[in-house]
Amino acid sequence: MNRRTLIAVLLACAAAAVPAIAQTPPVTVETPWARASVGNSRIAVAYMTLRNGGAAPDRLLSVASPAGRAELHTMTMDNNVMRMRPVEAVDIPAGGVATLQPSGLHIMLLDLREPLRAGASVPLTLRFERAGAVEVTVPVQPANATRAPAAPMQHNR
Numbered sequence: 762m763n764r765r766t767l768i769a770v771l772l773a774c775a776a777a778a779v780p781a782i783a784q785t786p787p788v789t790v791e792t793p794w795a796r797a798s799v800g801n802s803r804i805a806v807a808y809m810t811l812r813n814g815g816a817a818p819d820r821l822l823s824v825a826s827p828a829g830r831a832e833l834h835t836m837t838m839d840n841n842v843m844r845m846r847p848v849e850a851v852d853i854p855a856g857g858v859a860t861l862q863p864s865g866l867h868i869m870l871l872d873l874r875e876p877l878r879a880g881a882s883v884p885l886t887l888r889f890e891r892a893g894a895v896e897v898t899v900p901v902q903p904a905n906a907t908r909a910p911a912a913p914m915q916h917n918r
Contacts, residue, residue: 787813787814787819787892788812788819788892788895789812790809790810790812790887790895791809791811791812792808792809792810793807793808793809793885793897793899793900793909794808794809794899794900794902794906794908794910795807795808795870795899795900796901796903797878797901798877800876802876803829803871803872803873803874803876804870804871804873805870805877806869806870807861807867807870807885807899808863808867809861809899810858810859810861811851811858811860811887813854813857813858813859815855815891816855816856817855818852818853818855819890819891819892820851820890821833821850821851821859821888822850822888822889823887824885824886824887824888825885825886825888826885826886827884828874828875828877828883828884829874830870830871830872831869831870832869833848833849833866833867833869834846834848834867834868835865836863845869850890851866853889863907870883877901878901879901879902883898885897885898885899
């Protein structure tokens with residue numbers, strides 16, 4: 762095979778690989794869920810797992826929702842006192858995950874237009890440093906939920 766043919770074959774292979782790479786989302790959202798507001802309060806909390814399939818680290822910089830104001834928070838215990846604080850961003854390592862869960866990192870939903878009710882859903886737009894905006898619909902669980910609902914059982918026939 763001469764040099765020109767080899768270069769042409771290599772370029773064709775590289776061009777064919779680009780669409781496959783471009784179709785892989787760098788960050789995916791898994792098991793999103795929110796807790797219902799308690800009574801008529803206008804606050805709620807949302808959780809999820811963020812999986813970075815990219816080769817570079819990414820960061821969740823902010824969250825927005827038409828339902829109200831959304832902030833990234835963390836919860837810590839300090840001498841038996843629960844403290845919630847805003848965080849600037851959530852780091853997601855390359856090829857890794859960041860988990861937003863009870864008693865840790867989470868999304869606070871504040872000044873809601875109306876309380877979140879179990880069985881409803883809330884739209885969120887997650888803004889990442891590299892992946893850009895990712896929209897997700899978050900199902901609302903009862904206020905006393907402690908984890909995402911289990912996936913429905915699958916039956917083989």
